[in-house]
Each structure stands twice: as C-alpha cells, then as structure tokens.
Amino acid sequence: MINKITLIGLLTLLIGGTATAQVSNDSLAASINSLKKEVSGLKKLKVSGYVQAQFQYADSSGQQSFNGGNFAAGVDKRFMVRRGRAKFQYTGSANSKGITTSMAVLQIDGTEKGLTLKDAYVKLTDPWSGWVSVTGGLFVKPFGHEIFYSSSLRESPERSRMIQLLFPGERDLGGMITIQGPSKSGFEWLKLEAGWFNGNGAPGAGGDVSDFDKKKDFSGRLSLEKNFSDNKLKVGLGLSYYAGGYRIDSVNVFKSGTGANGVKGFIVESAATDNGSLGIGSRNYTERNYMGVDAQISYDWKAGQTSLRAEVISGEQPGSSSDTKSPNDKNPVTKDIYMRNFGGAVFYLTQQIAKTPFQVVLKYDWYDPNTDVEGNDIGKSSSVKSTGVADLRYDTFGVGAAWMVDSNLKISTYYDMVTNETSENLSGYTKDRTDNVVTVRMQMKF
16 A cells, blocks of 8 residues: 555656656747847847047147147147947848848947047848848948048048048938949949938037038949959959038128239129029028049058058039138038139058068148149239138148057057148248147057
8 A cells, every 4th residue: 555655656746847847848948049039139239349549749739630630729748539439230130032131320439528429320222132222311421432441440540631621520411322232243342322411511529410401412432342362452443423512691602713913812703692693592502512533452462461542532612711621510601602623632551561460551641722823822912802721732741550469459650740831921821830740549449
C-alpha cells in the first residue's frame, strides 16, 4: 500500500515538473523572440557623432576670421568647442527586392554657444527600382564637393571663405530628387541631384529661417565617382548650378558700372519707386546665380594615399555695400542691393605619410567678390556709388598635419595665412592685415 502511494506521488511530481518545465520553456522562447524583435528594431537606429575641442591663436586681438567666427574685442587666444554633433539615423527594413525604401535623420550641434539643429529630413526611395529618391526637410544643398564633405573628415578646420559666404551653414529647408543606380546596378557611380529650397540658409543658434517670400531656389549637381585598380585609384567629377533669389522691399538695386569720371563703381539698375518696379512689394526679387565645377582624385600607393581636390565657382551675387554674404534669416531685405560678379576656387593636396597614422595637408582658396574691379581702383571716389571693402579679394593658404591616434581620436594642427587685396583708397586696407590663425584641435568620433 505504501509503495503504491509513493509511486503515485512520484508520478504526480514528475508530471507536474514536466508541465512546469514546458511552461518555462514556452516563456523563455517568447522572451527570446520579443528580445530579438527589440534588437532588430534597435539595429535600424544608428547613433553617431563627434566632438571637436580646440585652441586658437590669432595674429591680432579682435580680428575678423572665417575660422570659427570673429575673435571678441581684446581676444587673440581662445578655447572653444567648435562642433559637438549627435546624429540619429533610422533606416527602414529592406523589401523583397533588397531595396531600403525609407530613412530619417536628425542631427544637432551643441557648443558653448548653445544648441543648433543641423539636419532633420526624411528620405523615401522608390520600392520598385531603387533608382529614385525624394528627400524633404533640412539638409545640405546639392552644390559642389566641399559643401558635402563632412567636417569630421575635412583636413582643414573650416570650409573655404567662398563656401561660407555663398552657403552659410551649408543647409537649407526644401525638397530634393535624387537619381542614382543602386549598388550592383552598374550605374551607381553616376548621380543626379535636384532640389528646391527656401533660400534662407541654415539656422544659427536660436535663429529662425522661416521663408519670407514665395520664390524658391533651385540647386542641382550632376556627379560621378569611379574606382579603378582594385579601389586604389578613385576619381570624381561634378557640375553644379544654382538659381535663386529673394524678396526685396522698397530698395534700390545697383550693378557694376563706370561713372562719368571713368572710375568703376555701381550704377542704378532699378530704382525704388511706387509704380511696381523692382524693389516694391512681394512681387519683386533679386537674383543670385552660380555655376560650379569640382574634381577629386586619390591614389593609394607605397608613399601612402595621395589626394587632390579642386572646386571653382563663379556667378552673380547680390549683397549690400559692406557685405556679400547670402542672407540666412527670415527678414526681407531692406538695404539697397549691390549686384556683383564673383569668382572663387579651393584646392586641397593631402598626403598620408606612408602607412603611418600621420597626414599632411596643403590648401589654397581664393574669393573675389567683385571681379569687375581690382587694386587701387577699389574705394576710389566715383561719380556713381563707389566700391569698398566688400569688393576686396582674399587669398588663403593653409598648411596642417594630423595624427590619427586610433580609429576614433584625431589630433591636428593647422596654420591659416590670409592675404587681402589692398587699396590706397581704403583705410585699414592699404596693406595686408594681420589676421592669420593657428588652430590646434582634438576630435573624437563615436
């Protein structure tokens, strides 16, 4: 009797334990599947960024500079966080054809000056061929090469003076169509980008670039990038065009011309009137048009990787009597407009030192905001509007070196030598100004 009872008890415990184990296994499997889904979702989100901490030493206190902004009055040495980027990129799942149809990007920049929105856009790729993409939001305009080249990769601390003036902040609010063959299509080396933008540029710290007119700017680039010799040789070429403008209210428009006394200056192209001519009301705009060509070539050989990059831009740029920078705020222009023909270029030569983590760079850029006047003719008294400091050409030669401590940390030093055009008619510009800058930077990527 006891043996039967004991046997029944043992069987009961065994059956119960088996059932419990089955329940536990089912729960574990469910937990694992849930965890797999969460991990799969997290894989779609990529977080990256970099921080640039730097020290700068300027030739003179309070000097104007295109290396991180002007120095404050009485300051010739400064520490700063030049960039503190955090980028969040979410990529959707690939469809049955292997095409990833959706992507969203949000990037912010944090420095001692505050937080700034850099990128915020959504990209949709057609699910049938993968050739056509549509991008909308805040992103980099498709023009040239230097504007696209990331600040985390660029060998000089800043972009050229020309790019900073023509494309402040590099970005704008708008929409863009991209046509490019997907990988393995045989045509992935060719890309066409065409976008329409507000034209106000990217927001600064606390800035508002909401559009103030109905005119939209066009920016487009046709480019090719091809690799040869087992990727040791890389070649790139691009052609760019920009056509835009912005509303102006009750102002005069001047263009380059010659006065009655034979001196070059600015003559009236359109006067502010009350009869609906240029400069009156929201129907009236000024224009800016650019043409650009860029080329890149790099070769990886025994001496290390050697790279050459070049970009040339010319066109017509509206500005004021004292500035040629494109507008980057939401306010209609209320100052008289000065139309100028401009030209500029930037060249890079970079060389890796054999297979070491060291690299050197030489850079030269020039920007002439007014190609119709030069030298002592600038600032000369004319019977029409005279030229001034905004019409001076600048040439900048830079030399630098970098050490890749590891795959994430880079330490670099760079010396910018700036030469301005001189004129005996402009006070403070009768000789080259003392405005060179040394930059020592540490950059950490993650």
